[in-house]
Structure formats: structure tokens, C-alpha cells
Amino acid sequence: MSLERYSRQMLFYDIGQHGQTLIGKAKVAIIGVGALGTVIANNLARAGVGYIRLVDRDYVELSNLQRQTLFDEQDFNERLPKSAAAARHLKRVNSEIHVDPVVTDVNPSNVESLISDVDLVMDGTDNFETRFLINDACVKNSIPWIYGAALGSCGTTMNIIPGQTPCIRCFIRDIPSPGKVQTCSSAGVLNMITGIVGCYESVEALKFITGSPDLNTKMLYIDIWKNSFEAIKLERDTGCPVCSGNTYEFLDSQVRSYTTKLCGSNSVQIVPHKTGRINFEEIADRMKKLGKVEYNSFLLKFYAGSFELTLFPDGRAIIKNVDDENVAKSIYSEYLGI
Ligand SMILES: [Zn+2]
Structure with missing residues (x-):
């Protein structure tokens, strides 16, 4: 491996050749390769992190290009999954590291x-359900993770080191009720705040990896429009169900089939009971009589009436222009027979 590429980073006093x-x-x-995840992946790949797993369920949409910095119009036109598009881009940036899109x-x-096989997990998600699941899995397996979130002009981040710091359930006990919190579809988001939070998460990752004593121990809260920056010291909650009680409610609810409304896109995702490899050619042949079908090796798209169904090789589907989960389930079973 050539170190010339990292020479400016190695000159930094707390990194050097050892770091x-x-x-x-x-x-x-990196869980979630959206606004935060693309910034983090770009930073860590350029910094030389040897192995980066990119995990995302979604594909590139036009409205992503405003803030999801690893994607371009070609990725959107090719209908690439976000993790595959990000990996393609990063491999052109740094071919000496291993980038694994999932x-x-x-x-x-x-x-x-x-x-379970990584040193650190980065939060690039946009919802509490997945964060609480990451928190359960990381605390149970003693793997550090870095929480991050952004909305409007505000962002927050915190390092969660099991056994040392509070976990996320110490300070956010429950998932907020539907309609109680703003989402990216209601409040919007500026690309500068997702960039800033992604960069904060990234620098904490470098501090953690290099064993720096300067690892941040506070929760940061930033509003770039109102010019505020706060660092808040939080304590572990001795009543926390996860890091004090060793109960993992989100991890243990082994629900195998469910629907999820996706943030900001008037879409519902369906994960079927049984997953398995889907033969796109066979399905396309069947569905072309019912509407327009197109597919590549990553996904199949089916358009009929006002909705658009995107099917992934494991049987998961995202149905667009539908906001009722039951209607989405009906469409899924109507066209895919499950
Ligand atoms: Zn806790």
C-alpha cells in the first residue's frame, strides 16, 4: 500500500504512520448510505479505512442528489441501489481499500x-427504529457505534461506547409516536448540516480507530441556521433497559415480515416472510402483460396505474405513490402472489 496518498493526514500530529x-x-x-452515510463513506475511504461495509435498502432517486454526495445523475438514470452506486464511486477514489456494498x-x-465482524458501526440511518436496533445489537456485542441525525438546519451526534458511555436508550427511551416528530419530508434538510454531522461522525471514527484520548464524550447539538453549538454531557441511566437491563426489545422482536413507510417518498417497503432469490427474467415475462417492466441485476421496476413497484433480488419491494401499508401489501400479493 502506498502511503503517499495519506501523507497530509500522516503529518497531523495525532495520526502519524502508526495511526x-x-x-x-x-x-x-456504515448503516444507511444517504445524506450522512455518503459523507462518512467518502471521508473514511479517502482516509484509508481498510474495510468499509455499505448497507442500504434503497436506490438512488433524483431528490437524493441535493445532499447525498456520492451519487450523480448517471446513478439515478441507471436506477442503482445506493450501496452499489456508492461503492462504484469509492472504488474509483481508492482502489487500495475494500468496499463491500450490501x-x-x-x-x-x-x-x-x-x-459482528467490524470494529465500529456508523449511523447513516434516518429513523429511530433502525437506530434502536443498531443500539441493541452493538451494546449486546460490545461494538461501539456513532449516532448521527440531521433535520432542517439542525444536527446531532454522539459516540456510544458500550460499557463506557450512555447508550441511545439512556436518553431517548421510546420511538416517538407517528406524527409527533418532524421528518425530512415535512421539515426538509440542508445539505450543509448533513455534511457537518457526517464529518463529525467521521472524525470521531478516526479518533476511535487511532485510540486518541480526545474522543468526544458529549452529545453535540448544532443549528447552523440559528448559529448555535452545544456540547451536552449525558450520564448513563441506571434504569436503561438496554445498557443496564441487558434486554434487547428491538433485536428480540424477530419479526420476519413487515411493512415500513419510507421517509419523504410516499412509499411503503414490504419485507416478505420468506426471502430467497427472485428470478427477474421470469417475473418480468409474467408482468409485462400487466404494465411496463424494466430490470437490471440489482432490481426490477414495474409500473401500473399510478404506482411503481421496485423489487429486489431477495423479494423485498418498495411501492411508490402509496401511503397506506395495507394497500401496498395488497399490490404486493396481487402481483407477486405472496
Ligand atoms: Zn442505555
């Missing part, structure tokens, strides 16, 4: 296998 070697040996999983929905049945 760079540690960075090269590090294995990191196109999947993170759920209780697969989260531990996605994180």
Missing part, C-alpha cells in the same frame, strides 16, 4: 451478522 496503519487495518460498517433492509434477523 495510519491502524486506520488501514480498521473495519467499519443491498438489504436492516432488521432483527440480519443486524448482528452485518455488524
